[in-house]
Amino acid sequence: MKYRRAEDSPLFTKLKGEEHMIIAQIIANGILMGFIYALVSVGLTLIWGVMDIINFAHGEFLMISMYTAFWMFSLFAMDPLIALPICTILIFVIGVLTYLGIIRRVINAPGLTALLATFGLSMFLKNLAQFLWTPNFRYINNSMVSGKTIELGSIVIGVSQVVAAVASIILTVAVMLFIDRTRTGKAIQATALNKNTALLMGINTKKIYAITFGLSGACVGAAGALMATFFPIYPASGALYSVLAFVSVAMGGFGNIKGALFGGLIIGLAEALGGYMLGTQFKYAIVFLIYLIVIQVRPKGLFGW
Amino acid sequence: MLKVKNLKVGYGNVPVIFDFSFQVKQGDIVAIVGSNGAGKSTLLKTISGILKPTGGEIQFMGERIDTIPAYKIVEKGISHVPEGRQVFGKMSIKDNLLLGAFTIKSEEQKTKLLKDVYEIFPILEERQDQKAETLSGGEQQMLAIARGLMSNPKLLMIDELSLGLAPFLVDKVMDTLKIIRNKVTILLVEQKVQEVLEIADWGYVVQNGRLAIEGTGEELLQSDIVKKAYLGL
Numbered sequence: 451m452k453y454r455r456a457e458d459s460p461l462f463t464k465l466k467g468e469e470h471m472i473i474a475q476i477i478a479n480g481i482l483m484g485f486i487y488a489l490v491s492v493g494l495t496l497i498w499g500v501m502d503i504i505n506f507a508h509g510e511f512l513m514i515s516m517y518t519a520f521w522m523f524s525l526f527a528m529d530p531l532i533a534l535p536i537c538t539i540l541i542f543v544i545g546v547l548t549y550l551g552i553i554r555r556v557i558n559a560p561g562l563t564a565l566l567a568t569f570g571l572s573m574f575l576k577n578l579a580q581f582l583w584t585p586n587f588r589y590i591n592n593s594m595v596s597g598k599t600i601e602l603g604s605i606v607i608g609v610s611q612v613v614a615a616v617a618s619i620i621l622t623v624a625v626m627l628f629i630d631r632t633r634t635g636k637a638i639q640a641t642a643l644n645k646n647t648a649l650l651m652g653i654n655t656k657k658i659y660a661i662t663f664g665l666s667g668a669c670v671g672a673a674g675a676l677m678a679t680f681f682p683i684y685p686a687s688g689a690l691y692s693v694l695a696f697v698s699v700a701m702g703g704f705g706n707i708k709g710a711l712f713g714g715l716i717i718g719l720a721e722a723l724g725g726y727m728l729g730t731q732f733k734y735a736i737v738f739l740i741y742l743i744v745i746q747v748r749p750k751g752l753f754g755w
Numbered sequence: 756m757l758k759v760k761n762l763k764v765g766y767g768n769v770p771v772i773f774d775f776s777f778q779v780k781q782g783d784i785v786a787i788v789g790s791n792g793a794g795k796s797t798l799l800k801t802i803s804g805i806l807k808p809t810g811g812e813i814q815f816m817g818e819r820i821d822t823i824p825a826y827k828i829v830e831k832g833i834s835h836v837p838e839g840r841q842v843f844g845k846m847s848i849k850d851n852l853l854l855g856a857f858t859i860k861s862e863e864q865k866t867k868l869l870k871d872v873y874e875i876f877p878i879l880e881e882r883q884d885q886k887a888e889t890l891s892g893g894e895q896q897m898l899a900i901a902r903g904l905m906s907n908p909k910l911l912m913i914d915e916l917s918l919g920l921a922p923f924l925v926d927k928v929m930d931t932l933k934i935i936r937n938k939v940t941i942l943l944v945e946q947k948v949q950e951v952l953e954i955a956d957w958g959y960v961v962q963n964g965r966l967a968i969e970g971t972g973e974e975l976l977q978s979d980i981v982k983k984a985y986l987g988l
Binding site: 636637639643644647649653654655 | 803804805824825826827828829830834835837841843844845846850853854855857858902906
């Protein structure tokens with residue numbers, strides 16, 4: 451559905467001629483995708499907000515999670531939705547290890563060092579995946595949610611997208627509440643606002659950094675398992691979504707979780723509506739155009755301070 | 756309670772503190788005064804572990820603390836109110852205070868500490884849900900001191916209490932120090948020499964990273980070096 455002009459999709463043949471119904475359909479699809487983009491973006495914005503580091507390997511974390519879901523499915527017949535906690539925990543651990551093994555050593559280095567380190571990690575993971583699992587596209591065809599649809603009036607939506615969107619909303623809200631309400635969450639906020647003063651409060655900021663990287667990984671790990679139910683899985687499958695996540699994070703305001711949520715929604719909608727009105731080959735052009743306009747008008751993003 | 760011996764600290768290859776020794780006795784208000792760039796803030800940052808010394812040692816309650824990480828020094832009973840207040844502006848006043856009590860595990864004790872600081876600074880209780888950035892400079896300084904007290908410290912170190920405050924506010928904040936000195940030993944680092952030496956039991960004058968003179972607050976105020984260099988007499 452995503453790769454064709456919307457009106458060519460078999461889902462819509464019965465709707466032909468009912469333009470406004472199609473628009474409603476497109477908007478529904480856009481919003482559903484938007485929530486998933488939001489979850490990916492929340493992970494990315496967390497690391498920026500707390501550590502001022504852009505994690506270029508974010509998309510590769512997503513890819514590893516999708517492969518994890520794939521292998522759980524093909525080797526153990528485990529449904530991606532059941533494998534979701536495994537993917538989440540695995541990428542949490544990978545996030546923590548990335549901090550301990552790489553980021554911790556470069557975080558105080560000048561300028562671009564940390565950025566280049568995550569870029570290098572991204573290249574490494576992409577090529578490692580290609581080496582281990584070939585560049586072939588893989589699909590999880592018969593998960594418990596794939597191929598099923600829900601009809602709401604004349605809008606038809608895929609169950610896998612609905613499940614992914616609902617789970618993304620729940621997880622995004624859970625991350626927000628964690629940051630906002632818990633003792634560790636408040637320590638994360640304090641560290642983000644002023645690292646040295648956080649140290650003076652007795653907060654182990656290195657531990658907070660590790661937790662932040664893990665939490666970011668958990669977000670993208672969960673998103674990967676959800677997306678594996680309806681997107682192809684291949685070594686570069688994370689790259690596109692990490693670019694989209696960069697856009698939504700920049701659009702929402704770097705480091706702002708609420709901003710990432712709205713940024714994700716805007717991208718989901720822009721992609722769906724733009725793809726429908728101008729043709730799918732231009733859908734990302736629309737996304738980036740909106741991004742360019744937003745950062746011209748509000749350079750710090752919609753919610754930036 | 757705090758003993759600093761032959762301390763040397765620098766940023767990169769630039770030495771800031773050359774060979775500084777001093778001590779703080781329990782129950783005292785001790786002031787370290789000196790002009791801008793004398794190394795006073797560096798000294799406090801080194802005691803609280805944010806900077807590591809290149810030589811010498813720091814002892815607190817008989818234990819060496821210059822080798823342990825900053826976040827553990829708070830647990831030992833040293834609280835550092837940093838220069839420029841550094842409140843967490845985007846967070847509520849209550850959250851700021853609770854972050855001050857980050858090392859306190861018992862909820863009961865946290866509640867009691869919060870009650871105690873609200874007693875000293877009633878304005879903070881009135882505004883506890885407001886964001887810290889909405890407070891005035893003097894109120895932010897009070898919040899920073901209150902936050903420092905929330906870790907239930909034995910030693911409270913305050914860096915440039917007077918920075919950016921109107922004179923009458925400086926007096927007001929100094930008055931609160933007279934109240935809290937019953938509970939905690941205080942180490943002040945200041946440029947406003949007159950005001951702090953008036954309340955200090957013991958003072959040290961630092962010049963260019965070295966000790967110039969020490970004595971009781973009164974003695975220092977009477978000394979030629981302080982009169983000439985800082986009071987313009």
